[in-house]
Amino acid sequence: MLFFALNGSDDLGRKIAAAGGFQVALHEEREFDGGEHKTRPLTSVRGKDVYVLHSLNGTSDASANDKLCRLLFFIATCKENGAARVTAVVPYLAYSRKDRQTKARDPVTTKYVAALFEAAGTDMIITLDAHTVIAYQNAYRCQSIHVDPNRLFAESLVAAMNSERYAVLSPDAGGIKRAQLFQETLETSAGRDIAFAMMEKRRSGGVVSGSLFAGDVDGRTVYVVDDMIVGGETVKRAARTCLENGARDVHVVATHALFGANGAENPVGDDIGRLFVTDSIEMPDHVAAALGSRLQIVSVAPLLGAVINRSHSSAYAS
Known part of the structure; x- marks a missing residue:
């Protein structure tokens, strides 16, 4: 198993890894002129069960859009390089508040975000206390795990x-x-x-x-x-x-x-x-x-560490 924590979620990532008894794998995030960026694992993911942590709240350093894009690109990169399974661990899942149309021509962003995760090759998503659990569970065709605190x-x-x-x-x-x-x-x-x-x-x-x-x-x-x-x-x-x-x-x-x-x-x-x-x-x-x-x-670190360990053990039990 490999566990990555993207920049901005690295403090929580270290806590989860310590609680779960595994390591945080190394990765690289580089910025380019014009606002573009790239993110890649610094260890081989081929044949591995990969977990990628990122909370998608906007900050002064990175918007929710930027964090979502980086997470999707990293998941796609892992799949491109042969990961057997990639799970997005998203404690705070952005855009969950707009899960239905309440006014004419409203977007349903929960559904759109789910489509983006699936398009990137996400095999499973884990989130904490989704805004509307039913909407979250119904939006994803890949396996969706809901954790309540x-x-x-x-x-x-x-x-x-x-x-x-x-x-x-x-x-x-x-x-x-x-x-x-x-x-x-x-x-x-x-x-x-x-x-x-x-x-x-x-x-x-x-x-x-x-x-x-x-x-x-x-x-x-x-x-x-x-x-x-x-x-x-x-x-x-x-x-x-x-x-x-x-x-x-x-x-x-x-x-x-x-x-x-x-x-x-x-x-x-x-x-x-x-x-x-x-x-x-x-x-x-x-x-x-x-x-x-x-x-x-x-702290939710012990809870999420246990969820990751159980997920890996159940999927790869001998």
Whole structure:
């Protein structure tokens, strides 16, 4: 087996390799005048089971488009040079938010990205907490593996729980199933009942609206659960609503921290206590410094290392 981590995902790659007990294989990325580039493995991939890691979040150094292009080219290069199988390990999968048409002539970018991976020769794709699991699973004709971090988050939360009452809240209708599954995992891990709540959110032209709220959060510690946090407005709005309905305090659990290098210094506002995120995306230093002890980063490296090992073992068992 060979495991590569492209530039920008190399920190996470080293953690995954250490947790999984394998090495990060060497590769080269070169820039050319005019913005073109090339990426190639520096060891033979012929006949090998190859895994390529890259999280496709945009940064000040590389856009989501650039990262996607580099990943696709590297996968195609490995196939061109005789790799037996190539798996894309994409903790954050870009363009997953547009998975259906909600307005006339809307793109369905989830489907288009899947076609690009398949055209490059990808045999399997592994992602973490897809925006819409059904859309992700239905978009790919190659094998698609979905990894959820619920147990990792639950273990972190349970360690800090006390005799208080707790609730899990979905900040919008589209995230209800995600929040319900997390609630069930948290109940199992904690060995106690956890209440459930949800609220309405509509977004049109960049304006968020919706006032419906359902669930009992009065006197409870609430965990707002989402797959990603970008500008923070969704979770801030959810926190205000919970506090208005009597919540004792509010924390946020979000898998992907899409703050970017120029994001707000305090993306969760003052109504939110702790922010639990994974290291699927590298946290900008200024955000980490501003959040201080409120920020709790849960590493997905052991989880992804185990998934890669199981995938390789099952495919190449003697």
